[in-house]
Amino acid sequence: MKTRVFIVYIFILCLSIILTVKLYQIQIIDGPHYRELAEGNRIRILPVSAPRGEILDRKGKVLAKNRASFAVYVIPFEGNREESLKILSGIIGIPYAEIKGKLDKASNSLQPVNILPDASIEIVGKIKELEDKLPGVLVVTDVIRDYPYKNIASHILGYIGEVSSEEMKIFQEDGVRMGDTIGKAGIERGYQVALMGVRGGEQVEVDAMGRPIKVLGTVPPIPGSTLVTTIDLDLQRIATESLKRRGLPGAIVAIDPQNGDILAMVSSPDYDPNSFAKGISAKEWERLLSPERPLLNRAISAVYPPGSTFKVAVALAALAEDIVNEDSVFYCPGSMVIGNRRFKCWTSHGRIDFLDAIADSCDVSFYTMGIKVGAEKIARYARLLGLGDLTGVDIPGETRGLIPEPSWKKEPWYIGDTANMSIGQGYVQVTPIQMAVLASTVANGGKVYKPRVVSEIVNQDGTKTSQPAVLVRDLSKFKKEIAIIKKGMKMVVDTGTGTSARVNGISVAGKTGTAENFPTKSNPQGKDHAWFIAYAPTDNPKIALSIVVEQGGHGGSTSAPIAAEIISYYLTGKSIIKGGEWKGD
C-alpha cells in the first residue's frame, strides 16, 4: 500500500514539475511578449479631432475660424419627456414639435441628440438653473465653425456638415471617418484635406468594458492649415452690397488681371454658413431649397448667354483673321436680313466704324463680322479666351458652359445661328467667372490666368506652400488686336453704352451686354439678364470685373453702375452709390 502512496506522490511531483515548466515558459521565456500584448490589451487610442484650419482674406482678416460653444443635448428616453421638453422649448426658443421630431428621429439610439449646437450664455444659465426639471438635458462644451462675416463671401467659403457615405469614398484615404464634419462647398470643400489637419490620439487605459480609467499620454492633433485667400474682404462687402441693392439674383467676379487673384466673388442670393454649424431652422431650410437657389454659386456654377459682352471675342476673331481692322466701317440700317429672317439692331446706327461698333454695341456690324469670320473661328477665339471651358478656379462646382459650333449642333447649322452667336445669343452659354477671365485677359494684353482664391497654405509648423499664379495660355501674339479692342472698350465707358460705369479720376474700360432669354419657369416673362464686364485703370489694369444681374434688363443701366461702385472703392477707397442710365445695349 505504501508503495502505491509513493507512486501517487511521484505522480504529484511530476505534475508540479509540469506546472513549473509551463509557468517558466509563460513568465520567463515568453514574459516580455505577453507583457507587450497585455499593454496593448488595455490601452486604447481615442481619436482627438484636429481643429480645422482658419481661412483668411488677403489682408489677414479671419473669414472662418473655430469657436468654443455650448451645445445642448437631449438623451432620448429619459425622464418625463413631454413636460421637460416643453420647459426646454421655452428656454431655447425652438418649438416643442421640432425638438420632439429630432428626438424621434434618433429614438433607436441612446446617443444624446444635439438640439442646439450653439447656445448662448443666457440659455446655458437658465438650463443650469432648471436642471432638476430637465432630466436628460445636457450642456456640453463644443467647438463650432464660425464665420464672423456671416453672409459675406458665403459662396467662396462654403460650409461644413457631416460627411455622407458618397463623400466617404472620396475622403476616406485622407483620414476622414464616418461622423466627421467636412467641407460641403466652397473652399471648405475644395481645401478639405489641407483644412482638416491630422487627427490626434489619446492613449487611454481602459478596463475590460472599454471604459477609460486614465489618460496615459496624448498625441496632439495637428491642426489644419491656415488658408490665405486672395479675397479682399472690404471689396467683397462693397460688391455684395452693390449687387444686393439691385434686389435681383446675380453674380460678380473681380479678378486681379496681373495674376488671376480673385479679389471678390459674389453670388446673390446668399446664405449664412454659420447656420449649418449652428443648426438650421425649418424656415431657413425652406429658403435654401427655394427656386432662387441661394446655395448655388452663380459666379461659377450658373450659365447665361453672354449677350453683347461676347462681342469682345468676336472682335478678336475678326481682327486676328484679318476680316476687319481698326478702320473698317459698317452700315447699320437698324436691321439686317440673314438667311430668311430679319435680325434687328437695338437702333439704326447708320455709318459706323469698328471702334464705335464696339462702343455702341452695334449688332448689325457684328452680324456682318461674325458671318464673315464663320462660327468655327468665333468658337476657336472664344475658347482661346477661356469661354465654354472650366477656368480651373480652386472652388468646387464650376460649370463648363457652351461655345457652340456647327459640328456640335445635331440639326443643320444655319447662317442665322452664326448671326446669333456673333452677338452672344443662341446657344452660347458662359459663366460669370469665364467672362471675368476674359476681361482680365483683355486687360493684361493677352495672358489667360487660372483664377485662384487661395494664394497660400500656411501649415501649423510655419511652413508655407504658396500657390503661384498659373498662366493657362498666352495670347500675346494678338497683342495688337487686343489693343484695338481695349480702345473700343474704353470708348464704351467714355461715350458708349456703358457710361454708367464712369468713375471720377479713373479711366475705366468695359462692355455692356443685355442677354435675351426665352421665357422659363424661373423667368416667366423672359426678361433680359444685364451683363457688364470691365477693367480699370485702362493704362495699368488692377481689377477686371464681370457682373451679371438676372432679369436686370440692360447691362448699361443695371450692371455698369455696380462696376463703377466696385472700381471706385478698390482704386480710390471711395465708396459711391451710382444710379444707371440706359445708353443702348
Added chain:
Amino acid sequence: MSGIGIIAIYSATYWKGPDLWDKQFISVLLTIPVVIIFRYIDYKILVRFAPYIYLVSLLFLGATLVLASPVKGARRWLYIGGFNFQPSELIKLALILVLADLIEAKKGEWSELFLFITCLGLTLIPFLITAMQPDLGTAVILMVIFMVTIFVSQIRIRYIIFLIGLGITSIPLAWKYLLMDYQKERILTFLDPNRDPLGAGYHIIQSKLAIGSGGLLGYGFLNGPQNRLKFIPEQHTDFIFSLIGEEFGFIGSLLVIILFLFLFTVGLYISSRSDTKAGLLMGVGIISMLCVHVFINIGMTIGLLPVTGIPLPFISYGRSGLMVNMMGIGILSSISKRRVR
C-alpha cells in the same frame, strides 16, 4: 496558504470595494476552529458515520437539481438558513469518507470485483448529478478521488485500466449527448484559444496574458494592470492564480506551487504512516482531492487544461470550498494525531 489567498483576494477585489477580502478573512478565521474541531474528533468516528454523511450530502446534491436557481446557467448553489453553499464541495469529502469506510470494512470479505463495482456505483451517483448540474470539474474530481482510492487500496489495477479504457471509448458519446454546448465550446477553445478571442477563448487568453506579463517578479501587489482593469474574469475566484502570476511573477507562482507541494508531501506522509487502512485512504483521498483542484485550476489559468469552474484551494474566494478544505486538513491532522505507535 490562506494568508496568500487573502492578500490575493484583497488585490483582486480592491477595485470592487472593500467587503470581499475581509469577508474571506472572516471566513478563514471562522474555519480555523473547524480544523481544530476535526483535529480532536477521532477520524474513526467520522468513518463510522460515513454512510450517513454520504447520504445527506447526496440528498443536498440532488436537491440542487430541483431547488437551486441557475447561476450562469448552472445549478450549484443551495440556500439554507441564511447560507449559500455548494453541496458539490461537501460530496467530495463525503465520497472520500464513504469509500475509505467501505474498503476498510469489506476488503477481503467481498470479491475485489464486487467491491470495485460498489465503489464505482457510489462514485457514479454524485458524478452523474454533478455532471447534470452541470459541474464538470467536480465530476472529474470525484472520478479522480475514486481512482486514486482504488489504486492505493491495492484492488487490481486492471479494473482501473478497464475503466479508463471505457471512459476513453465513451468520449465521442459523451461529446454528443452529455456535454452542454458551452462545455464543448470550452474544450474547443482550450484547443485553440484564438477561435473566439472575445468570447469563450477570452478567459484563457487574458489569463495567460496576465500571468505571462508578470515576468520574474511581477508588477507588485495591487499593481497588476490586467487585474486592476478587470480584464481577468473571475479574478478573485477561479482565476485568482492569474492575479498571483501577474502581481507576484514567477517567484510568487512558484512559491504557491511549492507550498502546495509541501502540503501534499506532509499529507501523504501522514497518510502513509496511518495505522489504519481507513486513515490512509482518507488521507490520500483528501490530498488527491486538493491536488486535482490545484492542478486543474493552475493548469486552466496557464492554458494547459480547459476552463472549468474549479477554485484554487485555500486561495480562491468562496466559503463552501474553504470549509471543506479546512475539514480535510482537520481530518489529516486527526489522522496524524491518532496514530497508534
